[in-house]
Structure formats: structure tokens, C-alpha cells
Amino acid sequence: MGRASIAYTNKDYESLRRELLARVPQLTDRWTDFNASDLGVVLLELFCGIGDMLAYYLDAQAAEAFLPTARQRQNVINLCKLISYRLDTPVAATTTLRFALAAPLDEDLVIPEGTACRARLDDGDVEFETAADAIIPSGRLSV
Incomplete structure (x- = not known):
């Protein structure tokens, strides 16, 4: 079985849920109950929530790696050290x-x-x- 291409931009809860539910029939023909009360759907939705949070934190950390998008002072200080620029301390x-x-x-x-x-x-x-x-x-x- 070939692997489906991964959409790296669909990282929110709804997109993850939609993609995972669409992938279930490709993996097994025994899972047929897709009601919200089904244990498999409950677990799938929990994983989607975790995936959504992880994607948020990964995006936030990626933003901290660049000076124009960094929001945390310590990260700005560390990025400035890379170019030998020292920020003044707050007064x-x-x-x-x-x-x-x-x-x-x-x-x-x-x-x-x-x-x-x-x-x-x-x-x-x-x-x-x-x-x-x-x-x-x-x-x-x-x-």
C-alpha cells in the first residue's frame, strides 16, 4: 500500500480530524461506526486535539527563531548575540x-x-x- 502525501499546512483540529477519518477506510474495513460516541472516534479526536496543540507550539517556536517574528525578550537577546549586538537592559x-x-x-x-x-x-x-x-x-x- 502506497503512502498518501502529507499536507503540512493542514494542522488545525478540524483538518486533522477530517484527514484521519478519511484515512481509516484505507487502513481497515472493520471500522464502520464513525459516530461521536464511538471509542475509536473519541480517541481519534483526542489525538487531533493533541496534534493541534503540538502544531501551535511548533509554529510558535519556529517564529521565535527569527528576529522579526520573535516575541520573547530572551529569544531576541539570543538572536542579537549571533550578530554581536547587545541590547540595553530595561530602565x-x-x-x-x-x-x-x-x-x-x-x-x-x-x-x-x-x-x-x-x-x-x-x-x-x-x-x-x-x-x-x-x-x-x-x-x-x-x-
């Missing part, structure tokens, strides 16, 4: 904050490092944290 956003008082104080006001600050924006709040101590000197209104 948190920074900004300059201004702290102001309504009235001057008689003594210095220390704003400690790590003080949480929040900016209210139209699309949501943005939280910041001070990176260093700040001091509003006595008699001054802002720093």
Missing part, C-alpha cells in the same frame, strides 16, 4: 518632581528617598517614587 522611567508648600515652614522639611508620589492623568494614575532625599529649606515654598 525605569524617570522624571523631575516639584514639591511645593502652601506656606513656608520655620524648619527644613525632609522628603525621604522612596516617598510615593502620584500623577493623575486622563487615562489613569501614574505612580512615582523619589530616588533621593529632597529638602525644602526653611522659609522656602518648593524644591
Whole structure:
């Protein structure tokens, strides 16, 4: 018996199910019940589900092998190493904050490092944290 050609693009559940059910009569004439409740059909559908998942993961891994289609940062870093290009590490956003008082104080006001600050924006709040101590000197209104 000659082998049928394999369609490498039909890797989804429905295509696998259709092809496997069509192949059954070529393999045996004793399997005649193709109802969804038949144990053979149940097993065939389980294998199709597994095949669909494996095809998805194989396609995803193949996509990670090329820079334009890679989605995982570590894979992009590894691909860049092949051409001796080093990506910079991620850096948190920074900004300059201004702290102001309504009235001057008689003594210095220390704003400690790590003080949480929040900016209210139209699309949501943005939280910041001070990176260093700040001091509003006595008699001054802002720093």
C-alpha cells in the first residue's frame, strides 16, 4: 500500500480530524461506526486535539527563531548575540518632581528617598517614587 502525501499546512483540529477519518477506510474495513460516541472516534479526536496543540507550539517556536517574528525578550537577546549586538537592559522611567508648600515652614522639611508620589492623568494614575532625599529649606515654598 502506497503512502498518501502529507499536507503540512493542514494542522488545525478540524483538518486533522477530517484527514484521519478519511484515512481509516484505507487502513481497515472493520471500522464502520464513525459516530461521536464511538471509542475509536473519541480517541481519534483526542489525538487531533493533541496534534493541534503540538502544531501551535511548533509554529510558535519556529517564529521565535527569527528576529522579526520573535516575541520573547530572551529569544531576541539570543538572536542579537549571533550578530554581536547587545541590547540595553530595561530602565525605569524617570522624571523631575516639584514639591511645593502652601506656606513656608520655620524648619527644613525632609522628603525621604522612596516617598510615593502620584500623577493623575486622563487615562489613569501614574505612580512615582523619589530616588533621593529632597529638602525644602526653611522659609522656602518648593524644591
